[in-house]
Amino acid sequence: MSSLSSATTSPGGRVVRVAAGQGFWGDWLEAPRRQVEGGDVDYLMLDYLAEVTMSILQKQKERDPKMGYARDFVGAIESVLPAIAKRGVRVIANAGGVNPPACAAAIREVARKHGVSDAVRIGVVTGDDLLPRLDELIAAGHPLANMETGEALSTVRDRVLSANAYIGSVPIIEALAKGANVVVTGRSTDTALTMAPLRHEFGWKSDDWNRLAAGIIAGHIIECGAQCSGGNCLYDWETIPDLANVGYPIVEGHEDGSFVIYKHPNTGGRISVPSVTEQCVYEMGDPRSYITPDVIADFTSIHLEQAGDDRVRVFGITGRPPTDKLKVSIAYRAGFKAVGTLVYAWPDAYQKARLADKVLRERIAALGLTLDTILTEFVGVSATHGRLAGPANDPPEVQLRVGVRGTDKASVERFTREIAPLVLNGPPTVTGFAGGRPKVEEIVAYWPALIDKSVVTTTVEVLT
Amino acid sequence: MKVRLLDIAHARSGDKGDTANVGVIARKPEWYPVLERYLTLDAVREHFRGVIAGDVERYELPNLGALNFLLHGALDGGGTLSLKTDAQGKVYSTALLRMVIDVPDDEAREARLPGAKKWPSYTRSHRE
Numbered sequence: 001m002s003s004l005s006s007a008t009t010s011p012g013g014r015v016v017r018v019a020a021g022q023g024f025w026g027d028w029l030e031a032p033r034r035q036v037e038g039g040d041v042d043y044l045m046l047d048y049l050a051e052v053t054m055s056i057l058q059k060q061k062e063r064d065p066k067m068g069y070a071r072d073f074v075g076a077i078e079s080v081l082p083a084i085a086k087r088g089v090r091v092i093a094n095a096g097g098v099n100p101p102a103c104a105a106a107i108r109e110v111a112r113k114h115g116v117s118d119a120v121r122i123g124v125v126t127g128d129d130l131l132p133r134l135d136e137l138i139a140a141g142h143p144l145a146n147m148e149t150g151e152a153l154s155t156v157r158d159r160v161l162s163a164n165a166y167i168g169s170v171p172i173i174e175a176l177a178k179g180a181n182v183v184v185t186g187r188s189t190d191t192a193l194t195m196a197p198l199r200h201e202f203g204w205k206s207d208d209w210n211r212l213a214a215g216i217i218a219g220h221i222i223e224c225g226a227q228c229s230g231g232n233c234l235y236d237w238e239t240i241p242d243l244a245n246v247g248y249p250i251v252e253g254h255e256d257g258s259f260v261i262y263k264h265p266n267t268g269g270r271i272s273v274p275s276v277t278e279q280c281v282y283e284m285g286d287p288r289s290y291i292t293p294d295v296i297a298d299f300t301s302i303h304l305e306q307a308g309d310d311r312v313r314v315f316g317i318t319g320r321p322p323t324d325k326l327k328v329s330i331a332y333r334a335g336f337k338a339v340g341t342l343v344y345a346w347p348d349a350y351q352k353a354r355l356a357d358k359v360l361r362e363r364i365a366a367l368g369l370t371l372d373t374i375l376t377e378f379v380g381v382s383a384t385h386g387r388l389a390g391p392a393n394d395p396p397e398v399q400l401r402v403g404v405r406g407t408d409k410a411s412v413e414r415f416t417r418e419i420a421p422l423v424l425n426g427p428p429t430v431t432g433f434a435g436g437r438p439k440v441e442e443i444v445a446y447w448p449a450l451i452d453k454s455v456v457t458t459t460v461e462v463l464t
Numbered sequence: 465m466k467v468r469l470l471d472i473a474h475a476r477s478g479d480k481g482d483t484a485n486v487g488v489i490a491r492k493p494e495w496y497p498v499l500e501r502y503l504t505l506d507a508v509r510e511h512f513r514g515v516i517a518g519d520v521e522r523y524e525l526p527n528l529g530a531l532n533f534l535l536h537g538a539l540d541g542g543g544t545l546s547l548k549t550d551a552q553g554k555v556y557s558t559a560l561l562r563m564v565i566d567v568p569d570d571e572a573r574e575a576r577l578p579g580a581k582k583w584p585s586y587t588r589s590h591r592e
Contacts, residue, residue: 052544148481234557235474235491274474274489277528281487283478284532287523300525316527337547375540375547383549385559386515403547446543448481 016201018194018218019250021080022046022093023225025053025070031225031248032076036083038264041250043197044083046076046093047190047223054187055331055444057097058131058162068099069184074106077182081111084181085119092172092193096184098131098162100124103184104463123180125171127458128187130163130328130451137455144328144449153449159333161444165326165451168293169215170206171458172196178462187329189292191219198253206294213297213319214257216290220297221261221279221314222249228261228279229310230269235278242268247310258315260307271310280304293326293453295319325450334445335372335407340419341379342400343432350381350392352427353400359426360402363418369404369411377401399432405443412440465572468564472577473499475557482542483518484553486560489530496529498575502565508533511563533560 019041021032025048035044048070061068073095083089096103104124111120130137134157138144144153144163153160164187173196175183185193195215198204204211221228229249230240247267252260261271280302284290287299296319303316344352357376364374377383379399381392392398404415416438423430469488472495477486488503490496505522512520518537525532539553540546550556567577 232476234476235489274491277489277530278474278476278487280528281485281489281525281530281532282476283480284485284487284523285480285534287525287532300527302525302527304528334545337545339547373540373547377549379549384555385562388511388515388559388562401549405545405547443544445541445545446481 013254016043016198016253017041017250018043018045018197018222018253020045020047020222020225020248021076022048022072023223023227024048024050025072027225029072029075033079034267035248035250035264036080036087036089038247038267041089042201044080044089044091045193045222046073046091046095047193048073048093048095049097049187049190051329051446052331052444054098054164054329055161057099058331061099066102069097069103069106070095073103074110077107078110078114081114081116081120085116088181090176090181090183090197092183092197094185094188094190094193096124096186098129098164098186100126100184100186107182107184108463120182121180122463123175123178123183124461124463125167125175125183125185125188125458127171127456128164128167128185130165130456131160134160134163137451142451142455144330144451147448147450153330153447156332156447161331161333163328163330165328165456166293167326167456167458168192169196169199170294171460173200174460175462176200178460180462190223191216191292192294194219194222194251195294198251202253202255207321209295209319209321210317211257212295214259214314214317215253216292216295216297216319217299217302217314217317218251218253218259220290221276222251224279224282225249226269227282228276229263229271230275233270233275233278235274240270244268257317258313260311260313262311271312273304273306273312276304276312276314291323293322295322324453326453326456328449328451330447330449331444332447334443335405336409336412336440337403337405337443338412338416338438338440339401339403340416340438341432342419342422342430344398344400344427345429345431346396347394349395349398349429350378352429353378353398355427356400356422356430357402360418360422364415367414369414370408371404371406371411371415373405375403409440416440465567465569465577466564467498467567467572467577469503470558470561473561475561477553477555477557479539479542479553482537482539484535484538484556486533486535486556487530488533488560489528493529495575495577496526498567498571498577499531500524500526502567503531503563507563507565508560511560515559
């Protein structure tokens with residue numbers, strides 16, 4: 001089923017508009033509603049999952065089997081319900097986390113509460129969660145080796161919290177074809193959330209590598225929300241207007257694979273060749289090989305041109321067939337960490353902070369704490385750029401920031417008790433300890449791996 | 465002529481595991497060849513020596529007027545393992561733009577590169 005009715009025709013041919021409403025879990029709560037109310041759009045795309053989000057969700061699900069998805073999504077859906085129910089806007093989100101069915105149930109409840117149950121058809125994509133199958137997969141000869149270190153997963157198997165295959169556009173398209181107007185997935189790739197509706201609407205074939213790659217790059221450009229429309233933009237940042245009212249990006253997709261990035265009128269921010277270029281290079285590896293489950297996109301084929309105020313046209317993109325593997329995001333328990341901070345004031349703030357660090361380290365050594373790493377930073381001097389920052393010229397204040405990491409929880413806990421005493425028994429003019437003792441955090445580390453595509457099967461269900 | 469990257473380029477950085485990437489973009493298309501020629505792999509390696517633990521890779525994107533650098537071992541393990549303030553490499557962008565590169569005078573004039581100013585202290589080591 002295609003939804004020709006939801007897209008519009010322009011002098012340049014039919015277009016499909018996909019609006020980005022969340023760039024990560026924790027992004028601006030106002031953005032989804034502003035994207036559907038600021039002008040006509042066909043799809044609202046919400047990206048909630050970062051690399052370690054799945055493990056946080058897995059912990060929540062262990063405590064309560066009805067949890068394990070991005071809770072913010074429920075509020076987002078509530079804020080855009082009129083657009084879904086009355087104006088035919090469709091929503092695609094990877095908010096399902098490690099529990100897409102529970103996420104769907106929560107959305108259903110919100111629709112019922114507002115009396116629009118009939119108008120909300122939820123498509124649920126599952127099959128990315130490999131945790132229940134992990135031992136079976138390892139036994140069948142899938143080592144799930146760490147892509148960075150080459151180590152076999154068996155070395156940390158007993159500490160694994162979550163394991164999810166990154167899945168592509170196919171199941172999302174299946175849900176749309178079955179009539180879903182809210183599609184909830186687990187660990188879909190961020191870019192598939194944008195490429196899928198374009199592919200669905202234009203009927204791009206599964207081997208139309210250039211168009212599929214264009215859809216992926218459209219997704220890459222808007223997957224971080226306002227980061228392509230003036231947010232975090234270094235180029236002439238001081239001239240970017242009205243960030244308080246920043247417009248999130250929208251893809252205006254064309255059948256030939258070209259597209260325009262724009263934002264709603266009367267919003268702040270800026271969409272320009274420099275702002276879009278900055279997002280193009282964000283988190284980039286080898287630009288010729290941006291690998292996704294659907295296609296390998298070539299970032300050296302991207303052409304950008306300014307096509308009016310706050311409009312950038314993107315064209316010329318090429319792609320090639322994908323590999324026969326899927327990336328797997330695995331999270332495992334990797335010890336504990338804590339970070340303590342104190343602020344030292346002028347004069348000689350840096351020297352005082354350095355002395356405090358020395359004292360702290362002597363005490364840690366005297367206590368015999370078992371720590372793998374102690375990292376000291378001097379915020380205001382060298383925390384972000386190290387020696388490249390040049391010499392400290394007696395700054396008005398310096399924050400001493402000491403982090404520790406280790407597998408012995410008791411040692412990390414003991415470290416957190418050594419910060420506050422420095423206020424009275426260390427160097428002078430120290431403040432900024434009102435937050436209390438540092439918190440001990442369990443480290444949930446990321447283990448990227450590959451698996452044969454053939455062993456991952458996705459399932460699509462549309463709730464009616 | 466000495467040219468500070470910050471004056472001829474902009475940049476954005478991010479992370480992938482323990483690797484930070486910095487995309488460096490010419491502020492004007494006609495300045496890209498200067499970056500391509502003089503912002504070399506060796507120069508960037510030298511710039512980040514002692515700041516990152518691993519090697520550097522360099523990729524060219526002439527279509528975007530950009531170079532992409534991968535800085536390995538830049539994030540104290542990266543992601544949730546990292547104890548760094550900048551665990552996700554968000555501000556390596558301007559750490560790279562601190563670089564001062566040498567461009568032959570005639571090329572600098574032809575490309576109308578800004579500034580023959582002196583940039584003395586952007587890369588000098590701390591006196592501890």
